[in-house]
Amino acid sequence: MKVRDVPQDNGMIGHYGQEICYAVNEKGRYQLTHSMGWDVKNVVNEQAWELIFLEIKKTHEKVINNKLSPLAFHMITNQMDPGLLGKYVSIAGWRVRRHLKPRVFKGLSDSILSRYAEIFNMTINDLKTVPLKIDIETLRNR
Amino acid sequence: MINIDFKHRQSAHCESGVTSNLLFHHGLDCSEALAFGIGDGLFFAYLPFIRLNNLPLTTYRCAVGEIFKRVNKRLNVTVTRQKFRSPQKAMDALDDKLKEGIPVGCQTGAYWLPYFPPAFRFHFNMHNLVVIGKQDDNYLISDPVFNEPVLCHKTDLMKARFAKGALAPSGAMYYLKSVPDNPDVQKAVKTGIKSVCKSMLKIPIPIFGVRGIKFLAGRIRKWPKKLGEEGAVNHLVQLIRMQEEIGTGGGGFRFMYAAFLQEAAIILENDKINPLSEQMTLIGDTWRKFAASGARICKGRAKANDTYDEISQILIQCADMEKVVYQELMELIKVR
Numbered sequence: 042m043k044v045r046d047v048p049q050d051n052g053m054i055g056h057y058g059q060e061i062c063y064a065v066n067e068k069g070r071y072q073l074t075h076s077m078g079w080d081v082k083n084v085v086n087e088q089a090w091e092l093i094f095l096e097i098k099k100t101h102e103k104v105i106n107n108k109l110s111p112l113a114f115h116m117i118t119n120q121m122d123p124g125l126l127g128k129y130v131s132i133a134g135w136r137v138r139r140h141l142k143p144r145v146f147k148g149l150s151d152s153i154l155s156r157y158a159e160i161f162n163m164t165i166n167d168l169k170t171v172p173l174k175i176d177i178e179t180l181r182n183r
Numbered sequence: 184m185i186n187i188d189f190k191h192r193q194s195a196h197c198e199s200g201v202t203s204n205l206l207f208h209h210g211l212d213c214s215e216a217l218a219f220g221i222g223d224g225l226f227f228a229y230l231p232f233i234r235l236n237n238l239p240l241t242t243y244r245c246a247v248g249e250i251f252k253r254v255n256k257r258l259n260v261t262v263t264r265q266k267f268r269s270p271q272k273a274m275d276a277l278d279d280k281l282k283e284g285i286p287v288g289c290q291t292g293a294y295w296l297p298y299f300p301p302a303f304r305f306h307f308n309m310h311n312l313v314v315i316g317k318q319d320d321n322y323l324i325s326d327p328v329f330n331e332p333v334l335c336h337k338t339d340l341m342k343a344r345f346a347k348g349a350l351a352p353s354g355a356m357y358y359l360k361s362v363p364d365n366p367d368v369q370k371a372v373k374t375g376i377k378s379v380c381k382s383m384l385k386i387p388i389p390i391f392g393v394r395g396i397k398f399l400a401g402r403i404r405k406w407p408k409k410l411g412e413e414g415a416v417n418h419l420v421q422l423i424r425m426q427e428e429i430g431t432g433g434g435g436f437r438f439m440y441a442a443f444l445q446e447a448a449i450i451l452e453n454d455k456i457n458p459l460s461e462q463m464t465l466i467g468d469t470w471r472k473f474a475a476s477g478a479r480i481c482k483g484r485a486k487a488n489d490t491y492d493e494i495s496q497i498l499i500q501c502a503d504m505e506k507v508v509y510q511e512l513m514e515l516i517k518v519r
Contacts, residue, residue: 042433042468053302058330060430061195063216063438065464071216071442073193081478085423086302088199088481089236120294120305120306128347 046075052083093120094177104171110146112137114171115161118180130156185281189315191332194360195432195439196244197311199224200327201288202251204313208286209362211225211258215327219256220443221371222250223378225436229390235307235349238421241399243435245382247309247350248290251357253378257371264357270345274337277314279357286315286325290355292346298326298333303428308350314340328430336498371448376516379440380509393509396502400495407491415491416481423474423481434467441467444512455515459508466504473497 044064054060059075068073100117103109116126116137123137130137132153139145140153151165160166189208192215194200199219206213219225224244231239244250255262267273280287293299293310316323321334335343344354383392390398399422405481406415432439442462447453476497479489 042438042464042471053300055300055302057298057300060328061193061432063195063432063442069461071438071445071460073195079427081423081474082427084478084482085426087418088416088420090302092420125306125348128351130382 044072044074046080047076049077050080050083051077052080053086054078090177094180095178098174101171101175107143109141110143111169112146112157113141115157115163116141117166119161126157126160127158129160132156134170184316184318184481185284186316187281187284187286188319189286189313189325191315192327193330194327194430196224196430196436197326197328198247198250198309199439201311202254203324204327205286205288205359206254206258206260206362207430209260209359211260211366213254213258213325213364214442214446216439216442217339217372217446218254219250219436219439220379220447221368221375222254223381223382224253225252225440227392227395227435229395231390231402233349235422235425238307238418241422241425243426243429243431244359251288251311253375254371255359257374258366258368259363260366261360262357263360264355266352267354270271270341270354273344273356274341277356278317280356281314281317285358286313288313288357289340289344291340291343292348292352293343295339295343295346296326296335297339298324298329298335306346306348308346308348308352310343311461336354368450372450373516376447376512380513380516383505383509386512393502393506396498396505400498400502403491403498404495407438420479420481426470426474434470437463437467438469453515456512459512459515466501466508468506469497469501473501 042062042064044066047062047064051172054077058152059077062074064074065072097117100109100113104114122143124134127134127137140149154165154168158165161168190204192204192207194203194215196215199215199222199272202222203213206218217288223406226242226245228242229239233240265276266274277287289312291312292306292308294304294306312324314322315325315332320337322337322340324335325332344352346352377408380437386392389395405449406418408416441460441463444456444463448456448460473494476489476494479485480494514515
């Protein structure tokens with residue numbers, strides 16, 4: 042890649058600065074060059090987020106219809122599954138899966154709820170609720 | 184307040200950047216590319232049985248932590264590395280070293296680092312950074328993939344150091360203890376080159392090295408039929424992300440290695456290495472061509488030559504070109 046061809050396609054980096062690329066100058070020597078981003082990377086990153094958002098949307102619907110507990114929504118918006126979440130809150134994965142059931146979740150003690158709330162950096166009240174509407178930008182920029 | 188006089192040099196990749204910057208701090212001016220080459224960071228493996236985001240893992244570099252370990256071993260640098268059970272003890276140990284004026288490398292989960300652009304925040308636990316200061320409850324961090332040092336609250340750093348999941352860091356921290364005045368850089372470079380050539384050419388397992396690139400090429404051809412259109416796209420997205428999103432400087436680390444080869448030519452006083460650096464640049468360009476074509480397929484904007492068969496052919500081309508480079512490098516290193 043030549044220095045003059047280093048792409049400057051801003052997208053996933055946003056206003057967070059620039060990344061470094063290795064590119065060849067006119068003398069044929071490598072130098073570090075700044076890049077705002079590459080369209081190709083932005084495209085695949087965007088698609089990965091669309092997939093995540095699709096899962097979030099499905100879960101959100103199930104929570105609204107009382108098929109899953111609010112915990113399911115907070116878990117998936119933090120890109121976790123029961124196994125990973127369980128490791129963070131020191132609760133076995135199978136128990137976390139039970140807490141995804143609305144009936145079971147309602148009966149959880151504050152001490153269990155506070156473990157979940159802490160890892161998600163929210164209050165217990167926030168943990169018990171989900172927003173009525175969701176959009177990818179808000180979730181992505183949390 | 185602690186503010187260690189540490190030179191923050193922005194890098195393409197975290198582990199090679201941290202290695203290079205820590206060595207620089209201790210008086211050894213090792214560029215990131217040189218660290219990457221000596222640490223034989225360049226690799227390829229297609230690991231369908233290891234899942235990231237429920238999709239196969241493809242790696243374009245060696246195992247995490249190995250670049251740092253190998254560079255220090257080959258340059259006779261002594262290092263202390265610690266892991267912890269208790270997050271509080273891990274933070275206390277970090278504070279102790281900072282008070283002594285010692286910059287400390289930490290392995291972290293990127294998801295919990297607040298200064299990361301949101302689009303990059305996924306659960307991967309192989310991110311490396313250097314802590315170089317503290318002010319009240321905030322740590323000053325030299326994270327090599329960013330322009331400037333950044334601040335990070337202790338709660339966030341603690342969460343990041345104790346991120347859970349695959350390759351969990353467990354508070355891993357490391358710092359250099361001693362650096363020799365005149366390390367044998369020539370020998371280290373030769374060892375690094377031999378090692379990369381061996382791992383890319385000689386591992387008798389089909390998913391590793393040059394064989395692995397061809398193996399993957401064969402798989403890609405079958406993806407649409409085996410996985411359906413959506414499944415094939417998801418796999419391709421993941422592959423391109425592994426190649427370019429993980430801070431590789433382009434082409435799955437190939438450009439960085441080409442830059443290393445230019446330095447190696449000078450260090451080994453062997454200008455026959457320069458044409459191989461040029462070849463490696465072409466190879467990096469070919470990997471990027473693969474990514475660009477793949478992205479068009481993913482976005483539903485495929486042109487005439489953007490098919491799974493065609494991109495599979497591009498990978499075969501990469502494999503063939505890489506094989507020649509490593510074979511010729513092996514010969515050059517043997518002769519001198």
